[in-house]
Every structure is written in structure tokens, then in C-alpha cells.
Amino acid sequence: MPATSAKRKPTRDAAATRERILKAAKLEFAKKGLGGARVDEIAERAMINKRMLYVYFGNKEDLFLAVLEEAYADIRRAETRLELEHLEPIEALATLVRFTWSYYLKHPEFLRLVNSENLHRARHLKRSARIKDMHSPFIRLIGDLLERGVEAGVFRSGIDPNQLYISIAALGYYYLTNRHTLSVIYGRNLGAAPALDERFAAIEDMVFRTVLKVPEKG
Amino acid sequence: MPATSAKRKPTRDAAATRERILKAAKLEFAKKGLGGARVDEIAERAMINKRMLYVYFGNKEDLFLAVLEEAYADIRRAETRLELEHLEPIEALATLVRFTWSYYLKHPEFLRLVNSENLHRARHLKRSARIKDMHSPFIRLIGDLLERGVEAGVFRSGIDPNQLYISIAALGYYYLTNRHTLSVIYGRNLGAAPALDERFAAIEDMVFRTVLKVPEKG
DNA sequence: CGTATAAGTAACTAAACAGTGACATAAAGA
DNA sequence: TCTTTATGTCACTGTTTAGTTACTTATACG
Numbered sequence: 440m441p442a443t444s445a446k447r448k449p450t451r452d453a454a455a456t457r458e459r460i461l462k463a464a465k466l467e468f469a470k471k472g473l474g475g476a477r478v479d480e481i482a483e484r485a486m487i488n489k490r491m492l493y494v495y496f497g498n499k500e501d502l503f504l505a506v507l508e509e510a511y512a513d514i515r516r517a518e519t520r521l522e523l524e525h526l527e528p529i530e531a532l533a534t535l536v537r538f539t540w541s542y543y544l545k546h547p548e549f550l551r552l553v554n555s556e557n558l559h560r561a562r563h564l565k566r567s568a569r570i571k572d573m574h575s576p577f578i579r580l581i582g583d584l585l586e587r588g589v590e591a592g593v594f595r596s597g598i599d600p601n602q603l604y605i606s607i608a609a610l611g612y613y614y615l616t617n618r619h620t621l622s623v624i625y626g627r628n629l630g631a632a633p634a635l636d637e638r639f640a641a642i643e644d645m646v647f648r649t650v651l652k653v654p655e656k657g
Numbered sequence: 658m659p660a661t662s663a664k665r666k667p668t669r670d671a672a673a674t675r676e677r678i679l680k681a682a683k684l685e686f687a688k689k690g691l692g693g694a695r696v697d698e699i700a701e702r703a704m705i706n707k708r709m710l711y712v713y714f715g716n717k718e719d720l721f722l723a724v725l726e727e728a729y730a731d732i733r734r735a736e737t738r739l740e741l742e743h744l745e746p747i748e749a750l751a752t753l754v755r756f757t758w759s760y761y762l763k764h765p766e767f768l769r770l771v772n773s774e775n776l777h778r779a780r781h782l783k784r785s786a787r788i789k790d791m792h793s794p795f796i797r798l799i800g801d802l803l804e805r806g807v808e809a810g811v812f813r814s815g816i817d818p819n820q821l822y823i824s825i826a827a828l829g830y831y832y833l834t835n836r837h838t839l840s841v842i843y844g845r846n847l848g849a850a851p852a853l854d855e856r857f858a859a860i861e862d863m864v865f866r867t868v869l870k871v872p873e874k875g
Numbered sequence: 876c877g878t879a880t881a882a883g884t885a886a887c888t889a890a891a892c893a894g895t896g897a898c899a900t901a902a903a904g905a
Numbered sequence: 906t907c908t909t910t911a912t913g914t915c916a917c918t919g920t921t922t923a924g925t926t927a928c929t930t931a932t933a934c935g
Contacts, residue, residue: 623783624789625819
């Protein structure tokens, strides 16, 4: 019995095959969207026979949903590792703002997948049982963070945690997904390092001016 | 000579046919993206023979670029009509913030087209000669607006007009394009009227807290 | 009035596409 | 060892797709 934990033989490993398909699909869907992605391309990239893809995931759209769920699980797992509940309110917020920006920057495939899903009006995600449960703890966390800040006298009261989180996401997400068209419009490469740093500074500034009770000196 | 201004006969009107193709293409591309859009569908919707589409626009991708250029021209034309240069700085900024939100809300096809183009890393827009010229006057306008506000003593100095405009766009754009996945995550219809009003209030608040020199009373 | 040409049509093609039916083989337990 | 089942392969299909070839008809102008 070569147990589940031990290294398996290279042939006939269902779990590994599934993983390879999922990884290849993530790449292909992120690159070309749902409509543009090619099942044959995914199969080739995963080095499996196309038939297996249908055995494991049913069809193209179900595979897309599986990819999306995994992508969301990844970011929420990473957020959990921040342990914001153990940080001072200001530090916690700064950490969250920086994390959100960095994650989007390091994981462009996440942005592209979410964009594709929204192009389809969240048709697939609506069918997902896991998604909502994945997010509710995180939403509560931000509410707690704001409350702690108000109690400590550093944050304004009356800030809606949902709106705040949407704004933090928006300020980075929009810039990063739209940097290609924005670069054409502004005639400047907004994906280059100095431009990215400038943008992050602007985001941080905006969030803290919105949340802090006492304006900074200057 | 039934001049250009007079009403033309319904048959064999090249300009009208071109317009119909463009309008149908905008709808189809906005709905399904570049990869998902079907040329046959566009032809049917425009009530033309598919062949004409290739005569007028070359191919699918060139047609997509034409649609994009038109969409950008539309929003920039609408912005020009605001005549921000004739308004007081605070009123001008408030007008711009409200306009940007309303335009995105009323023209979801614009957001979807821009998203699609960014999925393709602005491949088409990069080839466009018109785009950059369309935007530079507008970018200057926001710089002037901020300067006037600083001189009048109502705005902080040192605000980057580019970052500010990107933020104004971001706060609305992200919410509106991603409202479908966000609605699933938050378990609440973010496209409904009360949620939209809440969001706009949050955007306005954030922008003015960032820009105003003297914090509001309260 | 006749003809050049712009505007439009019909029918087709070659390739790409998602999905499947029938078959083969490795692994694990009886 | 034998049998079952999970894992994997091969070759195919019916449809859809962007783009084209060959043709027709309305209209403007000499």
C-alpha cells in the first residue's frame, strides 16, 4: 500500500493529472478568456489526452468554474495568512492595502479570470456552493478591524467596511487590468516599476485620508 | 442630387449600412468579447450580408478596433460637453466624478469593450492613430482644474492629476464591471438602485477627502 | 439611354471546435 | 491468479466559424 502521503509512481496518478489539467486550464483561460480558450490547447499543455479532461471536469464551462473556485480559494488563503486580527488597526489596514496590491500584481491571471467571469455576468460562480462561504469570514474581519480602529480613536466612525474593501480592491484592480489601454492613452508604460510605485503610493494615500480620524501633519 | 443632408432612400446607402454594422458589432462584442463574438451574428443583427462587413471593415479584428475607437470618441465627446473649464474647481470636480459614474452606469457596453481590449493587452488600440490625440486635451483639463483649486485655496497641492483621474475611474469602473461576482460574494444584488446610490456616495466621499484642503466639519 | 461602378447577394470552403464511442492497460483486492 | 475498476488512448463526428469566390442589381453620370 504506497500510502497517500508517499511519492507515487509517475503513471496513473489521478490527483496529479487533475492538478495538471487545472493548472493548464488556469493559464489558458486567463490568457484568452472563456470564449477564446481552446480545450485542445489545455489538453496539450497539461500533457494529457483531451478525453481525460471531460472525465474529470465534465465540460469546458465546468472546468472554468473549477479554475475560478481555485483562484478565489488561493487569494482568500493568502489573506488569512496575514493574520490581520493580531495587528494594530493602522498596521492591519496598511498590511491589507499592500497585500491586495501585491497579490494583484503578482497574480495577473486572477484578475483576468475574474474579468472573464464578469463578462459572463458571473454565470458560473452563481452555481458555486463554496464561494460565498469562503468570503464571509473575511468580510467580518474588515468590519472588526474598523471597529477596533474607532475604539482606539484612530479611525473615523461610520465607515462601511464593504465599501472600503471594494475601494481598496478597485484602486489597484482597475489600474492593473487596464494598464494596457491606459498606457496607450497616457503614452507611457504604466506597467513599469516607477509607475507601479507611484500608483501604490497614491492608493495608500487615498485610503488613509479616507479612514484616518486625524489628518496627517503638513 | 439628393444631398448628404437630406433623407436618403432606404436601399443602397453605404453610410447607413456602415453605421448599422458598427452598432451591431458594438452590441455583439460588448456582450461576448472579441473571442466569443460571432461575425454571422453581427451581420444578422445589422441586417446586412456578411460580405459587406468584410468590404467595409476588412476583418473581425479591424472591426473590433473601429468599435473601440468609436466608443472612446463617444465618452470623450460627452466629457467635453461638461465644459469643466467654466466651472468653479469644487463644482467642476464634483461634476466630473458624477459624470464618470453615470456614464459607466449608462454605458455598460463601454466597460465591457475596454475590458475585452485589456484582455488582449490593448493589441488593437496600439495600432490606432486617433486614440492618444483624443485624450491629451482631457488630461490637461484635469491638471488645470486642480491648479485652479490650489490657487483658490480649496484643494491640497501636489496632487497628481493622472493618478486622481485613474482613481475616480477605478472606484466606479471596478464596482460596475465586477458587480456580478461581487454580488455573489456579498450575497446581495449590488446592481440594484439602493446599492448603486450607496456606492456613489462612497466614491464622492473618498475623492473629496483626498483632494480638499480643509476637512469637512463633523 | 447606356454603361461604369458602387452596393449587395448567395453559396461555398477549409479549418477549427467541443464533445464522444469504443477500446486498452495498469493497479488493487478477492 | 483472476477479475474489477480506475486511468488512459485513439480515432472520429457533426457543427460552427471566419473568410471568399462568383455573381447580381441599383444608381450616378456622360
